[in-house]
Amino acid sequence: MGYKLxxxxxxxxxxxxxxxxxxxxxxxxxxxxxPIVEVVTDKVSMExxxxxxxxxxxxxxxxxxxxxxGTVIAEMELDDPSLAPPEEEEQAxxxxxxEPVDRVxxxxxxxxxxxxxxxxxxxxxxxxxxxxxxxxxxxxxxGEPNLSERYSPVVVRLAAQQGIDLRTIKGTGLGxxxxxxxxxxxxxxxxxxxxxxxxxxxxEAAPARVQAAPGQPAxxxxxxxxxxxxxxxxxxxxxxxARMVRSWNEIPHAWTVMEADVSGMVACRDTNKAEFQxxxxxxxxxxxxxxxxxxxxxRANELVNSTWDSGKIRIRGRVNIGVAVAxxxxxMVPVVHDADRLSISGAARALAPLVDRARNGRLTQxxxxxxxxxLNNTGALGSVWGKAIIAHPQAAILNTEAIVKRxxxxxxPGGDAIAIRPIMNLSLSFDHRVIDGAExxxxxQDVKRGIESYAVDTxxxx
Amino acid sequence: MAVMTVLEAVRQAMLEExxxxxxxFVMGEDIGARGGVFLATDGFLQEFGEQRVIxxxxxxxxxxxxAIGAAVNGMRPIAEIEFADFVWPAMNQIxxxxxxxxxxxxxxxxxxxxxxMPYGGGVRGGLYHSQTIDVVFAHQPGLIVIAPCTPYDAKxxxxxxxxxxxxxxxxxxxxxxxxxxxxxxxxxxxxxxxxADIKRAGSDMTVxxxxxxxxxxxxxxxxxxDEGVEAEVVDLRTLAPVDRETFLExxxxxxxxxxxxxxxxxxxxxxxxxxxxxxxxxxxLDAPVVRLAGPxxxxxxxxxxxxxxxxxxxxxxxxxxxxxxxx
Numbered sequence: 030m031g032y033k034l035x036x037x038x039x040x041x042x043x044x045x046x047x048x049x050x051x052x053x054x055x056x057x058x059x060x061x062x063x064p065i066v067e068v069v070t071d072k073v074s075m076e077x078x079x080x081x082x083x084x085x086x087x088x089x090x091x092x093x094x095x096x097x098x099g100t101v102i103a104e105m106e107l108d109d110p111s112l113a114p115p116e117e118e119e120q121a122x123x124x125x126x127x128e129p130v131d132r133v134x135x136x137x138x139x140x141x142x143x144x145x146x147x148x149x150x151x152x153x154x155x156x157x158x159x160x161x162x163x164x165x166x167x168x169x170x171x172g173e174p175n176l177s178e179r180y181s182p183v184v185v186r187l188a189a190q191q192g193i194d195l196r197t198i199k200g201t202g203l204g205x206x207x208x209x210x211x212x213x214x215x216x217x218x219x220x221x222x223x224x225x226x227x228x229x230x231x232x233e234a235a236p237a238r239v240q241a242a243p244g245q246p247a248x249x250x251x252x253x254x255x256x257x258x259x260x261x262x263x264x265x266x267x268x269x270x271a272r273m274v275r276s277w278n279e280i281p282h283a284w285t286v287m288e289a290d291v292s293g294m295v296a297c298r299d300t301n302k303a304e305f306q307x308x309x310x311x312x313x314x315x316x317x318x319x320x321x322x323x324x325x326x327x328r329a330n331e332l333v334n335s336t337w338d339s340g341k342i343r344i345r346g347r348v349n350i351g352v353a354v355a356x357x358x359x360x361m362v363p364v365v366h367d368a369d370r371l372s373i374s375g376a377a378r379a380l381a382p383l384v385d386r387a388r389n390g391r392l393t394q395x396x397x398x399x400x401x402x403x404l405n406n407t408g409a410l411g412s413v414w415g416k417a418i419i420a421h422p423q424a425a426i427l428n429t430e431a432i433v434k435r436x437x438x439x440x441x442p443g444g445d446a447i448a449i450r451p452i453m454n455l456s457l458s459f460d461h462r463v464i465d466g467a468e469x470x471x472x473x474q475d476v477k478r479g480i481e482s483y484a485v486d487t488x489x490x491x
Numbered sequence: 492m493a494v495m496t497v498l499e500a501v502r503q504a505m506l507e508e509x510x511x512x513x514x515x516f517v518m519g520e521d522i523g524a525r526g527g528v529f530l531a532t533d534g535f536l537q538e539f540g541e542q543r544v545i546x547x548x549x550x551x552x553x554x555x556x557x558a559i560g561a562a563v564n565g566m567r568p569i570a571e572i573e574f575a576d577f578v579w580p581a582m583n584q585i586x587x588x589x590x591x592x593x594x595x596x597x598x599x600x601x602x603x604x605x606x607x608m609p610y611g612g613g614v615r616g617g618l619y620h621s622q623t624i625d626v627v628f629a630h631q632p633g634l635i636v637i638a639p640c641t642p643y644d645a646k647x648x649x650x651x652x653x654x655x656x657x658x659x660x661x662x663x664x665x666x667x668x669x670x671x672x673x674x675x676x677x678x679x680x681x682x683x684x685x686x687a688d689i690k691r692a693g694s695d696m697t698v699x700x701x702x703x704x705x706x707x708x709x710x711x712x713x714x715x716x717d718e719g720v721e722a723e724v725v726d727l728r729t730l731a732p733v734d735r736e737t738f739l740e741x742x743x744x745x746x747x748x749x750x751x752x753x754x755x756x757x758x759x760x761x762x763x764x765x766x767x768x769x770x771x772x773x774x775x776l777d778a779p780v781v782r783l784a785g786p787x788x789x790x791x792x793x794x795x796x797x798x799x800x801x802x803x804x805x806x807x808x809x810x811x812x813x814x815x816x817x818x
Contacts, residue, residue: 130494132643133690134673136706142669144528144574144620150795181777183746203818209746209777 031086031104032113034077036068036096037148045097048090052076057085065103075148083107176204183209191216265359276421280337283461284416285469289477291432291453294318296485305374305489311381313374313489316352316406319429320376322479324348324368327402330472334401336422337462351400351420352380354387355410361387362420364400374489408432408453417458424463427476430454453480493675498668500642500675501607502531504649505569507679509539512567515653518545519554519571519607528573529609529668551577555584555606559658562604563592567653575610575662576622589658590633604659605652611664611703611753613802617793620665623702623754623785628660629731629763635684636730638662640705642673644728647682655684662730664703671706685729687737693721696747696815699738699764701727704751704803711809720816730760735767742768746777747815751808756784778818783811 036046049067053059064076065085087104090096107113141149177200180188184207188195191212198215200207262270298313305313327334327348336343348369351362363383365371371379386392403420408431417426435452438445455476459469495503509515516539517532523546526533536544547554551572558570572578578585585606592602612621629636635657639645645663652659690705691712700708705726712722723745725738742748748768750761761782768780783803785791791801 130672130674132641132674133709134497134641134643134671134706136670136710137672140670142614144614144616144665149615181746182774183777186774206818208818 032080032083032107032110033101034065034080034103034105036077036098036100036102045095048092048094048096048102050092051088053085055085055088059083059085059105075142077102077148079105081105081107081109081112173204176200176202176206179206181206181209184212187212187216191219193219263358269360272421273418276418279421280419281461282416282419282458283466283469284456284458285466285473286414286454286456287470287473287477289453289455289480290437291315291451291480291483293482293484293487294480295432295451297483297487297489300485301489305377309374309378311377313377314380315408315432316380316404316429317373317377318483319406319476319480320350320352320365320368320380320404321371321373322476322482323402323404323427324350324371324376325479326472326475328369329475330468332464332468333425333459333472335424335463336401337424337460338422342463345401347399347401349399349401351397351403352383353403353405354384356388356390358390361392361397362400362403363387363392363396364398366399372490373487377489403427404429407456413454415456417456419458419460423460425457425459425469425472427473428454428456428458430456455480493677494672495642495675496669497640497642497645497663497671497673498529498531500646501649501663501668502533503675504646504653505532506535506538508567508650508653509535509543512653513543514565515567515569516543516545516561517569517571518547518558520547520549520573522546522571527571529665531571531607551579551581552584555581555589558604558606559584559589559592559602562589562602562658563600567603567605569605569607569653572606572608574616574620574622574665575608575624576619578606578608578624581606582627585634585658585660586628586631590631592633593657594633601656602658603656605649605655605661606659607649607661607663609663609665609668611666612791612798613666613703613753615793615795615798616665616791618790621791621798623752625662625730626754626759629733629760631731633657634731635659636662637684637728638664638701638730639728640664640667640702640726641671642675644682644688644726646675647680648684648728650679651681651684654681659684662702666703667706670703682728685732685734687734688726688728689723689737689741690726691722691724693723694745695721696749696812697723697725697738697741697745698749698751698808698812699725699727700751701730701760702753704753704808707803707805707808708751710805711812714805714809715812715816718813720812722812727760733763735771738764739768739772742772743775746775747818748772748776748778749781749783749811749815751783751803751811753785753803755787756782757787759784778815781811781815783808 047069049069051066053065059065059079059082061082062078065079066077068075068077084106085103086106090102143149180195187209193212193215195207198207198211201211202208294315298315298318302313331344334345334348336345347367349364349366350368351364354361354363363386365376365379365383368376383396386396400420402423403426405417405426405428407415407428411431413430413433415428415430417428419426430453432451432453434449436447437450437452439448455473457469457473505517517535521528522532523536523544532544554570554572558568561568572581589602589604592600611623614620625636625638628634635655637648637652637659639648649661652661691709693712698708705724708724712724715722723741725741727733750764752760754760761784765780765782785801791798
């Protein structure tokens with residue numbers, strides 16, 4: 030049977046073409062690509078080429094006739110029938126169904142018009158052969174780099190936002206990489222009540238870093254590398270480590286932050302600083318101001334000044350505020366006892382010798398006893414935002430962060446205005462067993478109000 | 492709604508603008524008696540006459556230069572460079588002069604011309620009928636560079652280009668001319684210059700492209716959809732000024748990005764898009780930004796296997812999408 034020469038689908042809205050002049054007659058010998066017939070479509074006149082060498086055996090359409098695209102217009106006997114190009118698949122039941130077309134448009138198959146007219150067989154859209162879709166799970170592919178501990182920017186950001194410990198997640202990406210979807214799935218899981226388990230796992234994972242807790246799977250400890258060295262921690266370091274682990278394991282931490290406008294406090298301190306030093310021989314520190322405000326807020330919000338005690342809440346009768354001090358030998362926390370009874374100057378005078386003894390390693394047992402709440406003046410270190418670990422078994426710890434001048438919007442009777450104000454962030458970590466966000470916020474509001482109430486003329490003995 | 496090809500949409504846009512505004516005229520090689528090598532101006536000579544449908548000599552520099560002169564003096568010329576591959580002699584006129592007229596005259600003069608250029612490969616065009624020249628113009632401030640890929644966009648944007656008061660390089664991918672059919676409203680409409688278009692919504696990755704490659708990306712995206720990966724396809728439409736917000740907003744959602752362009756890879760549009768994403772969406776990225784483009788060889792060859800090797804295809808794009816999805 031002869032090879033059928035079919036009018037190609039040249040696409041667009043053209044459904045028919047006019048057959049022009051036959052350039053070969055029945056019985057003519059034709060070489061590959063010899064023009065056989067002129068075809069006029071869409072105002073473009075093309076020469077229809079022979080697909081392979083052979084003999085034209087039948088001409089089926091007269092010159093000048095209008096025929097639908099896809100019509101067989103001639104037949105050929107090919108020299109080598111095995112070279113016959115695959116015929117266009119015939120759609121059962123007439124012409125191929127129109128694909129839906131919208132504004133995005135559709136590519137039409139076979140609309141292969143060359144730059145100056147003429148059709149060609151499109152090979153660009155067909156080659157090369159497609160790689161088969163990877164069936165195996167991504168991390169099983171051989172020769173892949175291990176990316177399980179390489180975190181992308183979005184993964185790091187989301188993990189921090191959602192409070193997810195990445196070491197508790199198994200990555201599904203390339204080389205075991207943790208993907209954004211993995212983090213979102215973990216966050217979703219923890220929202221759906223798997224939270225305790227996640228927190229537990231996170232808590233278990235934490236000691237691995239400080240190399241302390243027994244019973245940790247060996248894989249969680251980093252493998253020794255030649256450049257590493259092992260250092261024996263100081264007794265203080267070990268004690269801190271143990272306390273942090275205990276606090277982190279036992280206390281479900283939650284956090285909240287507020288910012289305080291400390292213009293008045295700064296003005297008050299600046300005005301009185303020199304005279305105070307002359308009279309008392311000690312610095313009038315910002316801690317004295319914040320300590321007083323915190324102590325009074327603790328009095329008014331006694332649940333924050335408490336302890337989770339075997340299923341009961343023990344509200345502490347005294348307000349004893351531990352003040353974290355960075356000392357050469359490690360973190361020291363001397364205690365200002367009955368801080369709610371102190372004025373600003375009283376707090377300054379009480380703090381000075383404690384801080385001095387802490388820095389010189391001369392704190393007494395009494396200096397560190399019976400703390401009910403902790404003030405962590407991280408601002409002295411330049412920190413503006415932090416999430417402290419609660420000093421077990423207290424219910425909360427407050428970071429007073431660095432005082433930073435910021436542009437703030439002030440609302441007044443004349444409308445809004447932008448002013449430069451010194452701002453201090455107050456970051457509270459609290460035991461979520463004891464209080465909820467509402468109580469934490471109420472306490473923090475009281476602290477904020479206390480701090481913002483200071484003015485240049487505030488009496489230091491108040 | 493009428494369904495037509497990109498070519499017909501281009502033709503209609505010019506026809507309507509010439510009927511609307513007597514300052515609009517067309518000029519170029521073979522555009523009059525022949526009706527244009529692609530027949531984009533077929534019938535124009537009969538309707539508008541020799542004064543407004545001007546056959547020029549084979550001299551691209553003078554085509555651009557005459558258009559600039561006419562534009563500065565109040566006309567709205569549409570100059571056709573028969574193939575973008577032939578534009579190089581006109582570079583000084585377009586890049587050196589047209590782009591700087593408003594700036595150089597302190598805003599006193601401006602050059603509202605449109606230079607239409609059929610460009611792109613995959614049409615068995617060989618070295619001199621396959622080039623992608625976009626990035627050379629997109630790099631030059633003062634030029635608007637538009638590269639639509641659908642009949643709807645082509646018509647709406649060409650009309651906007653003709654009415655714009657600054658020089659526009661209007662790029663029409665030859666392969667899309669007859670390959671792509673789409674709906675075009677009967678009523679008049681104009682599309683905004685400098686606004687990208689999300690051609691397909693998806694949540695797993697953002698694929699930024701333009702021209703013919705948008706359609707290849709869409710086909711690849713349909714394929715990937717069967718495998719459970721949903722790619723968002725952003726069509727830049729305007730290359731300069733480029734609409735950064737649309738693709739940045741998309742990348743911030745999907746966290747993965749790929750730029751697909753037909754041109755040589757190095758120093759291409761992809762570098763600009765990828766750099767913008769790296770700078771402005773860094774904290775939302777979950778994978779390296781991928782550039783998928785042609786190889787760094789001097790030209791697209793005529794031989795079909797070489798052409799196929801140079802050109803991207805839906806299959807090549809789908810493979811790259813698959814890799815990015817698996818990352």
